[in-house]
Amino acid sequence: MSPTLTFRSLTACRESSERGIGFLEGHRDLDAGAAFDEFEGTTNGRAFRSHMDQWLDGANGPKTHFHPFRTDLAHRNCFVFKYKQHRLYGFLCHPRDTDARFQLCSLCIYATKNERQSDKAELDRIESWCSSVEARQAITVIYPPKKQTLGGQSWKR
Amino acid sequence: METLTSKHWTAESIEDFTFRIASDFLAQVETKIEAGEITRAELAHRLSRTPGRVSQLFNNPGNLTVTSAVRLVRAAGMKVALVAYDDNDPQNNNGPINSEMFSRCWTYMGAPKTFFEFASATASVGNCVNAYTVNGTSPVAVATVHANSGVFSCNPNSPATTVTGNHDLSWDYIGQGMGGMICNITNTSNPVGMKAATTTTKVTQESVISMEA
Numbered sequence: 001m002s003p004t005l006t007f008r009s010l011t012a013c014r015e016s017s018e019r020g021i022g023f024l025e026g027h028r029d030l031d032a033g034a035a036f037d038e039f040e041g042t043t044n045g046r047a048f049r050s051h052m053d054q055w056l057d058g059a060n061g062p063k064t065h066f067h068p069f070r071t072d073l074a075h076r077n078c079f080v081f082k083y084k085q086h087r088l089y090g091f092l093c094h095p096r097d098t099d100a101r102f103q104l105c106s107l108c109i110y111a112t113k114n115e116r117q118s119d120k121a122e123l124d125r126i127e128s129w130c131s132s133v134e135a136r137q138a139i140t141v142i143y144p145p146k147k148q149t150l151g152g153q154s155w156k157r
Numbered sequence: 158m159e160t161l162t163s164k165h166w167t168a169e170s171i172e173d174f175t176f177r178i179a180s181d182f183l184a185q186v187e188t189k190i191e192a193g194e195i196t197r198a199e200l201a202h203r204l205s206r207t208p209g210r211v212s213q214l215f216n217n218p219g220n221l222t223v224t225s226a227v228r229l230v231r232a233a234g235m236k237v238a239l240v241a242y243d244d245n246d247p248q249n250n251n252g253p254i255n256s257e258m259f260s261r262c263w264t265y266m267g268a269p270k271t272f273f274e275f276a277s278a279t280a281s282v283g284n285c286v287n288a289y290t291v292n293g294t295s296p297v298a299v300a301t302v303h304a305n306s307g308v309f310s311c312n313p314n315s316p317a318t319t320v321t322g323n324h325d326l327s328w329d330y331i332g333q334g335m336g337g338m339i340c341n342i343t344n345t346s347n348p349v350g351m352k353a354a355t356t357t358t359k360v361t362q363e364s365v366i367s368m369e370a
Contacts (some may be wrong), residue, residue, distance in 0.1 A: 011163050012163050012164060012165055012166040013165070013166060013252070014165070014251065014252050043176075043217070043219060046172075046173060046176040046177070046180075046218075046219065047176075047180065047216075047218070049166050049177070050176060050177045050180035050181070050218070051180070053177065053252060053255075054180070054181065054184060054255060057255045057258075059184070059255065059257065061184075061187075061188055061191060062184050062187035062188045062190075062191050063191060064187050064191075064215070065180075065184060065187075083216075084216055
């Protein structure tokens with residue numbers, strides 16, 4: 001049976017009409033939200049919130065704080081927030097059918113990394129969550145479409 | 158920017174606010190490094206620190222002091238200002254404004270170095286009417302300058318800008334100002350009773366420039 005996924009919007013960070021951040025949850029692999037909650041009140045939490053604020057403000061770098069994987073065609077929807085060896089991986093999508101500019105970062109996986117290259121297996125997992133119907137349904141609960149497309153059509157990427 | 162429905166995470170604690178603004182500041186320096194303007198190794202050398210110590214500095218915004226911030230930017234060939242501002246958010250419900258925003262706005266305004274330069278840069282912004290005086294006091298012509306609609310071109314020879322009116326005007330692009338281009342407007346027709354002259358003004362989508370005889 002398919003897991004019931006939920007999407008939890010990030011709170012207490014900058015709210016923007018252009019960008020949003022949240023956590024996809026409801027499966028044992030989807031541990032980014034739990035890791036972020038553990039970090040709250042610590043230096044790691046402050047760093048991630050700072051980096052998320054910067055992205056929400058419209059910044060596109062530095063890459064030491066966050067970056068997409070645009071040059072990697074197989075993982076072009078993936079996105080990562082970084083602090084030291086900590087990584088919060090997710091994917092970008094445009095869930096508002098009436099506002100195609102709005103970009104949502106749906107964070108999925110927490111990982112620690114010491115190598116320079118991102119783990120391709122983790123990015124593969126992110127891409128599979130990105131294309132899953134369950135993830136889309138969870139996000140559309142928070143970002144309901146004007147037209148009824150629940151699980152039926154893919155969102156614009 | 159939209160208003161937060163819950164308080165911003167930096168609202169309750171000075172440490173959180175300090176961490177955030179220090180992180181924004183360090184991001185500015187890291188962006189310069191990523192742009193290839195300086196390497197981390199060179200930065201470490203100029204600071205007489207090991208690259209590891211420099212990484213520690215970048216990874217611990219909470220430990221940044223004014224002195225260490227100044228050392229860092231001077232080593233990177235930059236400068237830093239402590240900027241106080243009022244964004245009409247006394248309870249800090251929306252969090253701080255990113256420091257890069259101030260830097261970009263300053264550059265956008267022509268990077269004035271003194272209040273005199275700032276006054277000069279803003280004198281014509283927002284007030285194009287009567288900005289162009291040739292000689293005398295009686296208006297004899299009104300020229301309407303239509304710039305590109307919406308997006309302004311940086312090309313001084315852009316054919317998208319047309320000049321209509323009783324006199325020929327030419328224009329040269331100087332730079333981008335708030336909401337429009339800053340241009341030199343020159344009366345090239347040199348009609349009887351008027352001198353060929355140049356004025357600097359902002360050109361918006363439909364700036365009306367009154368010329369006087």
